[in-house]
């Protein structure tokens with residue numbers, strides 16, 4: 001799922017994410033990209049823990065311009 005580079009001046013916002021519990025793994029996903037209460041890491045399959053990251057806001061993910 002790739003979108004065009006359309007990051008015009010959107011300030012990062014604190015966003016709820018899931019982060020891989022493995023120290024060696026950089027896997028993480030946005031909370032709103034999963035419907036699971038306990039998602040597993042897409043990279044290594046480990047448990048994930050809740051966290052936050054400063055991320056660009058995503059507006060209308062389904063809106064292709």
Ligand SMILES: [Zn+2]
Nearest residue numbers: 020025041044
């Ligand atoms: Zn992982």
